[in-house]
Amino acid sequence: MASPRRIGVESSATRSALLDAAEQIMMEEGYAAVSSRRVASRAGLKPQLVHYYFRAMDDLFLALIRRGAERSVEQMSRIVGSKQPLRALWEFSSRPEAARLAIEYVALANHRKAIGAEMARHAEQLRQLETAMIAGLLSRQGLAAGELPPVSLALLISGLSRVLVMESALGMRSGHAETLALVERHLGQLEAGRVSDRKPPESRQN
Amino acid sequence: MASPRRIGVESSATRSALLDAAEQIMMEEGYAAVSSRRVASRAGLKPQLVHYYFRAMDDLFLALIRRGAERSVEQMSRIVGSKQPLRALWEFSSRPEAARLAIEYVALANHRKAIGAEMARHAEQLRQLETAMIAGLLSRQGLAAGELPPVSLALLISGLSRVLVMESALGMRSGHAETLALVERHLGQLEAGRVSDRKPPESRQN
DNA sequence: GTCTATACTTCGATAGAC
């Protein structure tokens, strides 16, 4: 017998407008600035409408994450099928707006269980898509998975790009040029189909 | 002619207690939960004392960052002088509490200029210390800086460890074991004084 | 579906007594 309150349908255009507004505020001023009043005002609506479409503010955040997740999966399938998928993946995770949003979500997820779980679910799904693509690419080049597990490369690409973008947002620059050049070189080698000639590790761990 | 208001001295024990409380709240519930009332209450003091020691809440955050920065630099100099500095560095940036705090600071810095600048200053200082240590270590092993710039390795170690901890906090696990093993292998090689036998890149870019 | 009206909470910040 939880809640007798009315809730608006998902297909509503107003609901979409509220989500858009929330996303913008989150990007520009952080998750803490996403309040019913600010969201509504940015969308040119009354604050009470936020509560009509979302039972509580956390539901708004969840809806935002789900919408973003759907879009990411669409983009990821385009990336996986593209001509230079590694480069495309690198650029995809290097988009500054996405990285900004990601930081806010992670911070939010840090102390709201439900949001963290939703985020993790989504991120794992993306990583799985990336890993499958990379595994295909590496095996076509005869690079043993024992040396460079595809899932690690996926983690490395999305993680490192995110770190760089994050630091850039703070105004940090040291090491960026060098690291971008390094990444560029390795992506080139991997994508050109040339096989790395490092010798495999001689120890037997894992 | 700015502010006639009284401000407590830095050496005050009460001030320290307030900073401690703020740090705890930030870690447990995020920066948005760090309010004068909550901080004071956690420290067993009156909210007005927060305003006595910190003109505005942003000053409290800045003080928190500076205090953390001093501590980090102390720890970093111990790391740089330790027997296995790369491993020590990896473990240093893998501390979950530190990573949680870092996320909050970055999110905060994302939309508060002064805080972002302070963060960047501090992070650049740490990176410089790391880079100097790594440069010495690599050159003692005859690894050309052209192949793996020390600053990139510094970025890679601190960045990757942070990403892993961040994901762990969300409950993500995929790729972690593989990547930790990979890191373990490379740190071992680098620190054992063995020279990597990858051939240098044949192209001339950067 | 959107509005007015409203209840209640928490926030930052200051003035001034002790």
Added chain:
DNA sequence: GTCTATCGAAGTATAGAC
């Protein structure tokens, strides 16, 4: 250095009219 008292702004959320 710490207290009482107090301001005005902003927050979440609900009830009920239109």
